[in-house]
Amino acid sequence: MSKTAAQLKQLLSLGENQTLEYLTSCELKHCGPQVCAFLNTQGGYLLCGVDDKGQIKGVEHAVQVAEQLESQLKSAIQPPVLFSIEVQEVENKQLLIVEVPAGKDIPYAFNSDIYIRAGEQTKKADVDTIRDMVMRKQVEPTRWERLFSSELDEQGLSTSACNKLLSAKRIPKEVAQAEQGFLHQLQLLSLAKYGRLTNAADVLLASAPGKRHPQARVRAVCYRHKADDEYQDLQHLDGPMADVIEQLITFVMRNTPSRARFSSANNQREDIPMYPEQAVREAIVNAFAHRDYSNFAGGIKVEVSPVHLKIWNAGAFPQGIDENKIRQGHISVLRNPDIAHGLYLQGYMEKLGRGSVVIQEACTEAGLPEPKWHSDSTSGVTLTLFAPEVTPEVTPEVTPEVTPEVTPEVTPEVTPEVTPEVTPEVAKLLLAIKGEQSRMELQDSLTLKDAEHFRKNYLKPALEITPVLVEMTIPDKPTSRNQKYRLTALGLQVKQQLSDKKTS
Template sequence: MDLNELKTLVARGESEISEFKKSTAQLRRAMETLCGMLNGSGGRVLFGVTPQGRIVGQAISDKTLRELADWLRRFEPPATITQARIDLGNGKEVLMLEALPDPVRRPYVFDGRPYQRVGPTTSVMPQETYHQLLAERPDSRTRWETLLAEGYGPTDLDQEEVLRTVRLGIAAGRLPESTGNDVPDILNRLGLLKEGRLNNAAVVLFGTRFLPDYPQCQLRMARFRGVNKSEFLDQRQIEGHAFALLDEAMLFLRRHLPVAGRIVPGLFEREDEPLFPLEALREALVNAFCHRDYTIAGGAVSLAIYDDRLEIWSDGTLPAGLTPDDLKRDHPSKPRNPLIAKVFYLRGVIERWGRGTQKIVELCVKAGHPEPEFGEQAGSVWVRFLPSGYIAPHRVAHDLTERQREILHVLSKKPSMPLREIRSRLENPPSDRRLREELLHLKKLGLVSSSGHGRGSAWSLVRQDNG
């Protein structure tokens, strides 16, 4: 492109396929615009041109080009963006970047987010549009969730759950009020029915029969005694559609999670809350159901509660290019099952695409806990929740009583305490003699220590791994 052609292009003004930037100091906004153009019909961004159409140019150094290359590497999938430099003859140039979209690879994301171009404006693409474009990729026909569910029809689905999804979707403002109550029509709108035939995603989301064809629609839950899997207090393994499994998991958590008591300001009343924020745990479970690899026939989502931690595992690996550390910061949203994720979103279960793992971290930190740990091991992805403080063990050489565990919890609050202070902090304090017997028993087990003698003695917690 020469200078005359540049002037002709600039004279047309900004539009859906053309945007002006005064300098490369606006590279991030320019990349977002190029992403929107890639998700549309293409376009150009010109650096060295003001929004009013005045050609001012800029000096383009090697450092500028290196920075540009770094920004261009943030597109997923890798995008075709050509570069051209138009010399203005005064030591300055106009840099033109042209986005050449490939419909086969659309939708594109930049720095973890997809963008769209509407007229001369760039904005974040709505999640529903993103998932629709993702489902339209040619390779979507080979994804497990889009394959036909042979031998299954609409009558094999939980139709009340389908209608409940519509009600919740309308309430969330994500489905039109005109959606109606015709189940086949609803399934068709959700992308779960094509020419009267269900796909695998429909069975995962709403199925009522799973064996022997869908053994992977399973949830495994356990509350272990101690910090390993040698003994459990409760263990369950159930089959069901994703929404039923999510409900069962939340019930299990409410039943088995330790509670942390706090005083409600202004009321002077004790309020018991689960040790970990339920919203964070629910988000982690939703991620597991949406992103797991359903092609693994013996796979499942697993929920394990130990004395010192909680873990959620799902079969499948992270998308190519993502590491466990990436899950704590902005990262590309690459759902393994976009149809399944789309229905969770429309139902209002997912609030914002691509931020689930970051939201989990934020909720735990806000509740005063350490950041959860993410990992990938033996073909599975896991998230581990850790408490902020001491959690008394259930078992050492043998089971501990609730009173003994309460004494340990009280001792965890201070470096040392005299007997009378320990007694004053217990909800139903025993006699001094009985409390001393309990402390001596805990000392024998190596959980507490004492210093001093008689009335001047003090008791301390022996810090160690819970178990």
């Protein structure tokens, strides 16, 4: 049973509640009010093909039904909203799972009627409830993406980016067929209002949004180690969001080496990317969709090194979301629903809250360590994908039966040697490191007086060795006065081997 199916079983065991509703029917007239009610409250799941007792009935032709229902819901519910529908098989029967986030633009209406969730029931909102929803919306600050973009007019938009959006397969018919003009089409997508373009339209479609919003620029860097004086590759990107996303993906794939993998089925070598492109794509898109654009000191930064890929964006996880819920694929709490909707229409976003699951599954399938998310209200959100761990054994793709047939010339490409070649100076440094020590402590332990000589001939070469033997305790701040250095697990092995040779 897949992880998603296991989660579905758990949902079925809970019974209907404030955030969970069962329906045997997939008809729009039954599903629409439920989705609308979830949007107007705290989000939830709608399971189609299940009776009110939790018994699985199934949905015939589920894939086609899901596509039709999604199109119908997006046309019938206003204002425009992003939710996801997926098909899942349980007990040899197919169900539809409609995953709905808490809406940012309440009140939402289905065919002009407003619905809310009251306990386990969905009902039409009365006048007092609607008045309260409208009043709350009026006192809430306008989201950054909904504010008017200063000094941006139609001439500042990228023609190719606009054409790509408005010709996307997922674009609603009423938008594609609108006859009132280009700005009206954008208004239907919540990217314009009263004839003026919003910040969301700026970062999605403008030729150079960084002129008005410096935080929209993206920095991509590749280095062997942060202590290097020069980067191997450095780019500052500014332009329509879809273009920048594609450029970032190309940057990562260009600056990460391929790995050699041998199939146990045919004993053929296959060169695969260090990081699965699907994981890279999902990670980058998530950073654009969920970052805090209102932080003028923020942005997005991508770092590529021999040991990891880091993708950082400004802002913390939304309230109620943490690292564990991210890994589980929790219902998304969209910070920027208009921007996310623009990405969805162009095929960059698929299922709400599932990007993290896709990333994890792609890394597992590629034999990579588990990715890590870290969120801090002051430093932002960082996703780290790790390069394959170096071990004395051959890689998992090479079976014991195949190993004897691998020639000595191929072996170094499959598995790096456990003991890398090191200079006499680096060997002395490895033997000297005890726990975590500062640069001055290491220099003193080697009785070296010239700091520059120590940095160039001992410390810098040790940090540059791949696989990594020596690492910083504060890698994000290489020049920190609190910086210290320590041996990695492999570094400890090499130190032991050097010590054994010295005493033998």
